[in-house]
Amino acid sequence: MSSFTHPVDSGESEQSLLSRRQSEMGSQYAVESGIFMSSFTATVFVAALATTGLLILTLLIALTVMLKSCQSTNSGILEQVKKINQHDCCNFYILHAELNNLEVNELPLKCKLQAHQYSKRQYLKDLNTSIWFVEDYFGRLTPDDDGLDIILLDADDMLSLTGNFSRISSLDKNEQFEDIKHQASILLVRMHIQLRASGWSLFLFTRDASKHRNTRESTLTSFGCIGWASLLMRYDDEIQMEDWEYLSRKRLQLHNKGFRILGLISSSLDAFRGPSLGRRSFKLPNLQYYMNWRMPTQPN
Structure with missing residues (x-):
């Protein structure tokens, strides 16, 4: 009697083993196809993203302010250079006028003011x-x-x-x-x-x-x-x-x-x-x- 029932148990065992393997493979597939994250980890991750975004925004604002400051400074420097160049230019005009004994109307107005x-x-x-x-x-x-x-x-x-x-x-x-x-x-x-x-x-x-x-x-x-x-x-x-x-x-x-x-x-x-x-x-x-x-x- 016992010899008659043994093959049946063996088949069931094989089916049971196959079922477990399929179950393990499915479980592995479920883990590999997604990332499990607890609510605390998600909160930390979102906070990190928000902090990074805030830092980037702060950096952009700082760069904008620095750029405007540089533009203002450069504008002042360029204006000063322009004045210096005008002063030097008038000096050459005046020297040339003195060398050639030029009349008043032969000197640019801005240089007449400088001479004065x-x-x-x-x-x-x-x-x-x-x-x-x-x-x-x-x-x-x-x-x-x-x-x-x-x-x-x-x-x-x-x-x-x-x-x-x-x-x-x-x-x-x-x-x-x-x-x-x-x-x-x-x-x-x-x-x-x-x-x-x-x-x-x-x-x-x-x-x-x-x-x-x-x-x-x-x-x-x-x-x-x-x-x-x-x-x-x-x-x-x-x-x-x-x-x-x-x-x-x-x-x-x-x-x-x-x-x-x-x-x-x-x-x-x-x-x-x-x-x-x-x-x-x-x-x-x-x-x-x-x-x-x-x-x-x-x-x-």
């Missing part, structure tokens, strides 16, 4: 610095005993600061510019006295005709310029000459007479053209030129 401001704010500083260079240079030298070492000084720099000189601009009649001219004359006289005290022989020159000699000498003396060796002026045959040509001719005549020009001092560029300029040249700032660019009204 220069005469009020910077001219006296530049003049004082230029005179310091002159005094320092000649203070370290000693003229020879033969009396042939000379310094050429532009007397028109002093004369142009007086109200009765023909080259003075008719525009400069306010008190501020009168004070500037007065202070400039003090500096020029100081330079004159210092050079004379160091033993230098001073040859003054002017572009004016010799028929005005007495008047010019009297004006220079009233300012305190005394003790010069000579005052060079135009003769009749030099009246029609260009200023630079006349001045060059005077220097050449001095050179041919054996004089040694140790220095040439002037605010006008025409004095530095031609031969026989001497050992050292000193260009002073030209107040008369800048004052001719004054504007009738002040900018707002």
